[in-house]
Amino acid sequence: MTKIAVFGAGTWGIALARLLAANGRDVTVWSAIPAELKSLSTTHRHPNLPGMELPAAMHYTADIAEACTGRDILLFAVPSPFVRATAKKAAPHIPEGQLIVDVAKGVEDKTLMTMSEIIEDELAKAGRKARVVALSGPTHAEEVARDMPTAIVAASADEDAAKAVQKVFTTPTFRVYTNDDRRGTELGGAVKNVIALAVGIALGLGYGDNAKAALITRGNAELSRLGIAMGCKAETFAGLSGMGDLIVTCTSMHSRNLHAGMLIGRGKSVEEAKTEVGQVVEGINALPAACRLAKQYKVEMPIVQAVEAILDGKLEARSALMALMGRSLKRE
Template sequence: MAKISVLGSGAWGTALAMLLSDNGHEVLLWSPFAEHTEELRRTRKSSALGGLELPAGMQFTSDMKKAGERQDAIVLATASVYTRGVARELRPYVKTGQLLVCVAKGIEEKSLLFQTDEVQEEIPDAVVACLSGPSHAEEVARRLPTTCVAGAADSAVAEQVQELFMNRVFRVYTSTDVKGIELGGAVKNVIALAAGIADGLGYGDNTKAALITRGIAETARLGVKIGAHWETFAGLTGIGDLIVTCASMHSRNRRAGILIGRGKPVEEAMREVGQVVEGVYSAKAALALAEREQVEMPIVDVVNRVLFSELPAAEAVRMLMERDPIAEWNYL
């Protein structure tokens, strides 16, 4: 049994805390909001997960010192836009060699760093890993069969994360391709916005399939350019995560895209979804990274234009369809 803190009491952090508690670990769930912590203690139910009852042994805190000290592992599960700030607040309480597991998905807009890079920059003495894959919080919390990938530069660290999380309904694979895992997790949210926009416009399955397959193609192009492995994008954290995010109404990115496709302004769509829409925050960073690496990402490009340059959604689709004819793969 391990002592584990989960930082972030939203749907994903709470679902993972439930999973870890099921595995027999001593789990402490941290929220930055004292009133939310008190609500969790009092009701032992998660409003973020539709009122699901929380395991009896799970504890709660808003004290970062308590969450950070003397833990075997710490899971960073806040939205990606808050990762650096939370890591900076955590830093004074982290011991050398502390295992930190990043489970948010995104690229920092200013630095173009992935989540593990941000955390490592803020806490250089920690051992940083990630956990990613096609895993809606609502289904993990209901103990529905799910598969993910634990990623770390050192395979032994990835195996340590695998051992903490894996059980009969949550299967975990390992990988040392951290860049590929994190790029796939970040860009899939942008592609899911595009898929939602297409749904909002009333397009069908053909359009969705085109966005998924061409979306993974442009993500893989960028991934290989930054040193990731092509095979990663054919796996759970590539095409797997992209499929589930583009197809499910659990996906806040797809839901926001549907509203945008129906003509709602971006800010209004985000308010209506009621949760952080990660793809909106990752879109600019993904495009900037592609431009830095001189990689063409047409879907990411038009999503940025729809979000930030008032390009009509239907016009964005026309632009994609009327691009110059090319071969599907360069080797052809």
């Protein structure tokens, strides 16, 4: 039986843990917060996934060495700010050549590394090498927790690794594609959260579907420009982890980034919005890195920069969005 350890007991880690366990995988959940493990193992429920019941056969551990030992796959599902520390803690216990899957979405501000690159970096410091696959796409945990049809992409230049992940994660309701553009896939997963903040802000200001569609489409143009400048493939940004994830994040009632943006558009501060959302808002975490990447690769990202100006308090939300409308006229 395929043995998988899931790092992180947030909504995405637990939704995937349930999916895997319900489809015959041997699943162990590790969390940095022992109280979460106690609650999950006794109630078999997650507070943010109402209606979902966890299979009794799942295992839980607070011991990272135990979680790393004897697994076919290690699944990193902690929010982006905790990926480096978790990888560092796990690295000495991870066997050489281990297959690792990352589902956290973000780019680290200081290093501009994606989450998979951070995991590789921490493993290299411990003298290890692993096969790290990014698994990303339009996938709300709330729907996966209810076995609602979902498609996602396993991305790695190592085709065998991507195919192995595809095989293990595919279920009748969870369809996994592969691609070889991990960086582009991860970039899409990070930048779309910033675009979702912009859409949320527009909706919070009272603008409508036209503004939403324009921001999604032009947001994808910004993302594609940046990705191509960074050597990623154009088609990645038209795929599940690009346009697909933009659509779901910018339109779904489950999206925390959209929700946070709406609160900011209605006049709440960034801190108030984060508190009200109550879970990780990755767009706010990814924003500084997205702006630095735009500068480094000399790419115009006016929507991302407008979000930065609003969140930094340099421009009032309405003025920042109207400034987008007043930019010099261009060919699409």
